[in-house]
Amino acid sequence: MGILHRTGRLAALATTGLATTALTLGLATAAGAAETPRRGGTLTFAVTAEPPNYDCHANTSFAFIHPVAPHYSLLLKFDPANYPKITGDLAESWTVSDDGLTFTFKLHPNVKFHDGSALTARDVKASYERIINPPKGVVSARQATFDAVASVETPDPQTVVFKLKGADASFLANLASPWNCVYSADKLAADPKFPEKNVMGSGPFKFGEHVSGSHWTGQRFDGYFRQGEPYLDGFRAVFMSSSAVTNALQGGQVQAEFRGLAPADRDRVKNGAGDKVQVHEAPWLASLILVFNAKKKPFDDPRVRRALSLAIDRWQASTALAKISILGPVGGILRPGYELAASEAELTKMPGFGKDIKAARDEAMLLLREAGVTGLTVNLTNRNVNMPYTIGGVYVIDQLRQIGVTVKHEQLETKLWQSAMSSGNYDMAIDFTGDFMDDPSLNLTKYLSTEISPVNYSGQADPLLDKLYAQQRGETDKAKRAQLVREFERRAMEQAYVVPILWWNRSVVLSTDVKGWEMTPSHYLNQDLADVWLAK
Amino acid sequence: MLSYIAHRLGMIVPTLIGVAVLCFFMLRIMPGDIVELKLRGDGVAVTEEVIQQERARLGLDKPLASQFVDWMTGLATLDLGRSLWTDKPVVEEIGTRVWVSLQVAFMATIIAVLIAIPLGTLSALYKDTWIDYVVRVVAIAGLAVPSFWLGMLVIMGLLLLFRWLPPIETVSFFHDPIRNLSILIWPALAVGYRYAAVATRMMRSSLLEVLKEDYIRTARAKGLYERLIVVRHGLRNALLPVITVIGVEFAFLIGGLVVTEQVFNINGIGKLFVQAVGRGDFTMVQGLVMLVAVIFILVNLAVDLLYGVLDPRIRSKA
């Protein structure tokens, strides 16, 4: 009951557009700060998937971050207590030139790699060059986000200078990406693929062992450059199926699972383990989206796409689905609560977000008539994962039924769903967005022309959206950028190649013994475990 | 007998070649791309060039024929290739997991045999008494209850009744037998129950059949003790079909572990199988299919040999 009440309240807060993130996090921080960290102990946590290899630059899954992040330092990182504020990791301080094209970072002195060698600007440069311009055979998944970089220079061993070709509003945030592990330049020189099979960083924990399919361990790195950290002796990441996690949490076999649980599982653990667990909740930097195949009739007609988007009552969905699923807040293309996201007032003016659903549906049916589409029957290609895909899909189908559209639910195994979308072999599909931070340059990629952004599976080609995207990325003035983003959002919702359904809620369940861990909207962030300690 | 074994062993090679060819092409028919899943699975905007690079690195851009030749020549040198997902040798990935699965399968078999033979015998000897009814209800329940569901019940039961769960990481039996057993006994029980149920029913009906045989009447007419009649004349004959069932079920068990391993979070080949199929890790699936095929063949051979030991008619025919 208490849980339900709380969830309801959170959802309500989110819908009013207040910064609930800060609120929740603020409370947690206050509680954590009151105690003195205790040293020692091993944190055991569950990871529901397993990284394929050890290279930060090539991976994209949280299953990689959770076991690997504790081994590496980054140049910058997000301040977990004050997300999305950026703070230094290896960088002690930094300056940005007035034109926004030169970024100069001063590194912490005396940073050591786990093998004892010193970490200097040379290593940072080598690592970023590997990301920006990967040698043959090396995969750099986020190469494109650094296309503005002209050069990386190291005037002295403690200084790194990034020079940009043009202004990039997201550049600093991108440097705080948890994926940009700093590797040893010497190791990379010897073998650019060294990080694929080896874990050798400067983070708080040294690599222990990885038993394929079973677990991953790390031990405290005594040479960690932040004095007194980490508190833990080590950590143990156990790979397990998500069905086993709930039991393991309830049985106290693992002390944490950092991605997030579905409401039902969260409640089961809470009811089963009582005061032995703590629950952290926050809006999640992830949303369920509906993708129309713009290359296929009748979705080549924007009126049809918009009509279908109009038919979805997102506000009602939010209250109804939040109780049974991880789906929750209503939002546009950016996470509600994020500084650049649309306010509720702005949002309700966009097609599909109005609060008068009857009017919206009347408009939808009118649009369909105009487009000459009657008795539409289409397939909804979905992923056969219950939470939240099936739930979201079923809801959408019901909504579309109310404007006379018949939808067949085609639920596919992940691989086939992915393949159906990327091969354009679908009518409309449920997809999702999500990244490690809220920045529009990352989060708008699902709405760009397929030509430049292959993860937009709609096959859309909209030069205006692409232009607006480029403009906001180059706009360093926050207010102006917000305006551009709004314009982008309006255009995207009108054209409706891809439309948001609902954003997600994140619920993390930890043992009450786990202290010093901060909840963030992204499950990729704040996983280096340097501040985490165990009460027992 | 020796020639029989030699003949059977000789048949393994062509069978495996057939399996290898079939599974290679059947997997390639399945849509889905491991590279996309690997890099875009979490929704990150990875560019097409990166995807193409990774494809090339894994050799997936080569024509099918050349991939097939690689696979078959690899097999000839007992090289199953590398996992497309982890890039580690398939043999290594399977090697770290297969023993746990085999151990669970063997334990389940032992449990099944230990339960089925006495229970089936009792049930047959006390046909249509309460003993028989109880055994039959237990056996039918075993058939009706899916092992993964029973597994979930076991876990929940342990958790609720004893506030205890088996350790989550498996260790080798030789390293720490108690810990090892305290983990693996549960999935073995969950799987073994169903297995036992099948075998119990077979044991019961088989023994009932055998007890109707003329040679049982002959044994009675000789004035043998009832116990001797059942054990020496009844059981040995009744065991023949039971062994077949146990053998067939063992082979299926390896497949059936897929779900049970998920439930108990056992790091065995079943879990690996599910993951590999889900990811479209062709080489891994191929390797696992080959392994299961080999196990299947060996178990069947073992069953046939056991038949030969128990039944002189088979022995002399072979």
Next chain:
Amino acid sequence: MRAQSDAVRSGAGRSGAGQGGTRAPTPNAPNLDAAGALLSVRDLHVHFVTSRGVVKAVDGVSYDVKPGEMVAIVGESGCGKSVTSLTVMRLLAKPAGRIVGGSIQFDGRDLVTLPEPEMRELRGRDVAMIFQEPMTSLNPVLPIGLQIMEPLFVHLKMDKATARARARELLELVGIPDAERRLDMHPHEFSGGMRQRVMIAIGLACNPKLLIADEPTTALDVTIQAQILELMKDLSSRLGIAMVVITHNLGIVARYADRVNVMYAGRIVEHGTAEEVFSRPRHPYTMGLLRAVPRLDKPRDARLYTIEGMPPNLMNPPTGCRFAERCEHRIDACVQYPAVVDVGRGHTAACHRAAEFEAADRGHPNLRLVRNDQPTPRPHHDDPILNVAGLSKHFHLSRRTGLFGREKVVVKAVDDVSFNVQRGETLGLVGESGCGKTTLGRLILRLEDPTSGSIQFDGRDLGSATPSEMRALRQKIQVIFQDPFSSLNPRMTIGQIIAEPLSVYRLEPNARAVRDRVAELLSQVGLHPYMSERYPHELSGGQRQRVGIARALAMKPSLIVCDEPVSALDVSIQGQIINLLEDLQERLGLTYLFIAHDLAVVRHISRRVVVMYLGRVMEIADRDELYAHPAHPYTQALLAAAPVPDVVVERARASRPLQGELPSPLNPPSGCVFRTRCPKATKACAEVVPPPVELRPGHLAACIHL
């Protein structure tokens, strides 16, 4: 059963237990009762409780067995003869079978009330039993030696070496050569006859006082049957063992039994010495049985005598004489159950008119059947409907030799067989199991393709017939199988079974015509048309065989291959079917190829007879010629081995059963295939396959000594 033995344990059984305690391995002098009987069964009642009701399988049976004598219990299937003997062993199927009354005095103890542990001690030691099916009565997975030694261990507490020595001795006693090696062999390595010898060895292991043999030779070939029975008779007299032989074969009784008990519907209807019962039967059932059997030793009748009707249902038997319904001599008094009448000379019969028959003796008019000793003249013209020439069927098998070796072996199931069948005649085909007679039938039906040779039917060669011709020819050749039960689909009604070929071949224009035709066929074979609604299991064996005949007739065939059509039937029913076949032949002008192993039946029905042995034809002749003057040593041996139901004839015959076993078809003897068992064999026989020699017109025999 359980309750009863519990009650016994607290009462009278105690004394028995005291007496029975431990006994020396060698039996003492038997403990005989007042009348000097070793086994004395009195007023025995056995019931089987089934879901459909209580079957009173044995209803007041009394008989005695004296030491050293051989007593026969004769009767048709279901009459309770086997149940009676299983009751003596207390081996009735549990929990259905129950002894509800009477006593079984054996060696001074009542076996009905004997506690189970003592009964177990008695089984196999004092009373041993041999069963009908030697193929299934031995445990297939245990070596023969162990199976013989088991009673020695259990009853005589012998050690392994002693028991083994005794087992070897026993195997030699029952005539199994190379005994030492055979002890370690398994049952499947033995032929049926050998297995029955092993069963006898097991029975004799502890020197029993009584040996019960339940149809010991029914499953065996006639030559092997003679060997086994001679052995048993010999052992019985040499070792002084009393024997109870249960059989339906009156010939066996006539030849071997001292005294006979004839059972009918759960009761003993007649008892006396073998000579008395066979020469002066005093119960109409016995008289009927004796007349119903086709005889080798007497001229054939035009028609077989039959006992009409069926035995009563033992779930609800008639209160009066149970045979009355089928009895020709029925009188009003028969509604009362007749008392046992002693007609003197130790001869009793349960018939109201027994004394009357005795008084009238041979003069009683009703006892004499008007015999028509003149065979009905049959068409005899040279118009063969079927012509088989040089027909062979070889099966190619591969046999493993050594570690990797394989060798091809050829089994010549049918080898160079030639004969013809004249239109309208019946050709008998006799031989023991494995002689190829069934394969030959299948070849003619084209269920198998011949390896070589030709089959001409109605002037057309079956080998070169086109598929459409074959379709037409197939209708003209039909078959009747041995087992009327397994050849009928249990899920189809009789009507559907008979109608099936009619609809498949579209022989009738519509469903109504089909129904009418089925009704017509049913009445043709002596069944009521309403039976078309019934299912096979609701019919008796004889009725099922009639359905099989009706199904064959549906196609209006000209040739019917009858593959052992009566061998699964009781004597009284067998006669009905044979008569039916003869009637149909006369009415419809049918031609029969009649395959059987029973020489008397073949003699009765056939005009000409072909004798086969191991795939080859030994002799072909007209029936009377063949039986009167058998030329081939094998035919002679077959005739000598078949016992006839006449004590005088049988006792007068010298016993010279054919020695040895049928050679393995995988490795047949060179030259004459019969030479290994032939009393006349010489060296020359091994060298050349004897060509058929025409001794007289139409009489061919393949023997170089002719």
